[in-house]
Amino acid sequence: MRRKIFYFATAFSVVMLLLAGCSSQSASPSGNAQGQAATEGGSYPESAITGVIQWGAGGALDTMSRKIGPLVEKYLGQSLVLTNKPGATGAIAMQYVNDKKSDGYTLLFAAENPALYGVLDISDIGFQDFYPINIMARGVATVVVPGDSPYQTLDDLIKDATANPGKVKMGSTGPGGLPFTVTTMLGTVTNTKYNMVPFDGDGPALTALLGGHLDASVLGLPAAIENAKAGKVRVLSVINKERVEELKDVPAVTESLPEMEKFLPWGPFYGVWVKKDTPDEIKKVLAEKFAQAQQDPDFQEFLKLSSSLSVNLTGDEAVKYWKDWQSTTAWLLQDAGAAKVNPADLKIERKN
Numbered sequence: 001m002r003r004k005i006f007y008f009a010t011a012f013s014v015v016m017l018l019l020a021g022c023s024s025q026s027a028s029p030s031g032n033a034q035g036q037a038a039t040e041g042g043s044y045p046e047s048a049i050t051g052v053i054q055w056g057a058g059g060a061l062d063t064m065s066r067k068i069g070p071l072v073e074k075y076l077g078q079s080l081v082l083t084n085k086p087g088a089t090g091a092i093a094m095q096y097v098n099d100k101k102s103d104g105y106t107l108l109f110a111a112e113n114p115a116l117y118g119v120l121d122i123s124d125i126g127f128q129d130f131y132p133i134n135i136m137a138r139g140v141a142t143v144v145v146p147g148d149s150p151y152q153t154l155d156d157l158i159k160d161a162t163a164n165p166g167k168v169k170m171g172s173t174g175p176g177g178l179p180f181t182v183t184t185m186l187g188t189v190t191n192t193k194y195n196m197v198p199f200d201g202d203g204p205a206l207t208a209l210l211g212g213h214l215d216a217s218v219l220g221l222p223a224a225i226e227n228a229k230a231g232k233v234r235v236l237s238v239i240n241k242e243r244v245e246e247l248k249d250v251p252a253v254t255e256s257l258p259e260m261e262k263f264l265p266w267g268p269f270y271g272v273w274v275k276k277d278t279p280d281e282i283k284k285v286l287a288e289k290f291a292q293a294q295q296d297p298d299f300q301e302f303l304k305l306s307s308s309l310s311v312n313l314t315g316d317e318a319v320k321y322w323k324d325w326q327s328t329t330a331w332l333l334q335d336a337g338a339a340k341v342n343p344a345d346l347k348i349e350r351k352n
Contacts, residue, residue, distance in 0.1 A: 054090030132318035171205035171217035175338035
């Protein structure tokens, strides 16, 4: 009888020790759980996060997203799995994320396009339905002409456009695109009109420019630098308040046209977003970790090499940033007759 009692007591003790061990394991972080931030509902993130990129592989947004992804993983202590869902000017990806739970496990990596979905009648969903975790960077536009162009300066181009209204051929990728918007800015402040020649993208427009089928076009800074070094194009101006280090000899647009300053800073921008009704504690964790990743020396070096300007804004500051961009661009489209919905009907304030 004593032997049975002894065996029972021993077995009971072993079971209790096992239970205590399990309880201890679940209460303390291990593996990827280390570095996870505590929230009211437990630890976040407890599993891998999905990042949905609204444009295809190889583009500026895709490259930037995949550069910051591993850095975010390092600071967040959890996997960030990136996937591309291009289509409908990025609206497919935004709709996909909007249909997911507001739990911080599906993020949207987006460029500036959703700010114009309303005025271009692309989608009823836009940035107003999302919270900006981090607007990471922005690009800089340039005005370029063929390397053998008679235009030596932006003033030369403007003078010709003034003397020959609607004759100077400018490349365009459609309303809201980089070339269309910048050309509309120039036309607004100089009272000039251009012959906007449509193309399916920046690549075909550049090909046409190099082939002598266009008088001028607008390129992002990296493409402008690459082609200028090869002697294929001449960069007349950078659409920025000041000169950029990568093209120190090229004037900022405000040097020729001070009136352009009211539109600046302006350019394509790139950021990460979460559904607006995601819990505040999760937004806070994401904002903190993405800010750390954005300031990481590896990412800052990437921005320098890709000729992008650091932004690093979140929350209210980021909202102001994209709304200012939206106001400038939406009303330019309206004044140019390219908006499908009047910005006033969408309560977009005119600031310029």
